[in-house]
Amino acid sequence: MPELPDVEIFKQYLSSTALHKKIRSVDIHSAEMLKGVTAQKLKKTLKGERFISTRRHGKHLFVEMAESKKWLVLHFGMTGFLKYFKNTAREPAHERLLIHFSNGYRLAYDCQRKLGEIALTDAPEVFIQEKELGPDALEPDFNVDRFKETLKKTRAMIKSALMNQKFIAGIGNVYSDEILFQAGIHPETRSSELDEDALTTLYSQTKRVLRTAIDARADPDHLPSTFIIPHRHGHGTCPKCKNNIEKIKVGGRTAYYCPQCQKG
């Protein structure tokens, strides 16, 4: 489930495995996932390089190269993840990009449904601007005033507004449900109708939920029992009031919420 917390974990994973190692060769299995760069150009750019640093903005991961100073950009769609391995037995099933290092290890970008994206950019800032991405949900500069300002100016349903990457980068379907549950706000509430108190609560819960998820390594099994995410499938019950969780469509996406605890 690659939303902000998941991508943060991918960033930590890549940083602790694949940095500073020489890239011997690159295999591109699904060239249609490359955006704005040809397979030939990407291979040529990566070959002989070393990754030296990583950054994350919302759901995008940026990996800097030592020589060219360019950045590899990875977006994970609904099903993407990374795997660093040596044994072919550990090779994932839907590799779209495979980077071979001179130490014999490989870094696979696996994306079963191919809704992710592989790109190259001169700088993360340039990419973020071109994509018109909003501020990262966890960046310190994104304070309560900017959060309120952003959400007051749209009449979209609050769940849709939280998921709009041009407003705030990093929140997807699953964590928007969690944030709204923790804040006690109904997902279909019009964003512009939220009062100051509701917005203040929503802001602090946005930060808290995302940080808590990162601390849990974005693993649903490690999330607090007070979270709704573990009860998000099947016929779950609310961890606060024990009533049944409702499943509805909001802006075309599946939303789970507690009708008792989340009022419009």
Place this chain on the structure above:
DNA sequence: TTCCATGTTCCGCA
């Protein structure tokens, strides 16, 4: 077999 899924983008309508 049909439906549904955590992602973004595109198009029609208000």
Place this chain on the structure above:
DNA sequence: TTGCGGAACATGGA
């Protein structure tokens, strides 16, 4: 004109 909301996209599992 702008922005919202549903459909489409690619693929596979229930």
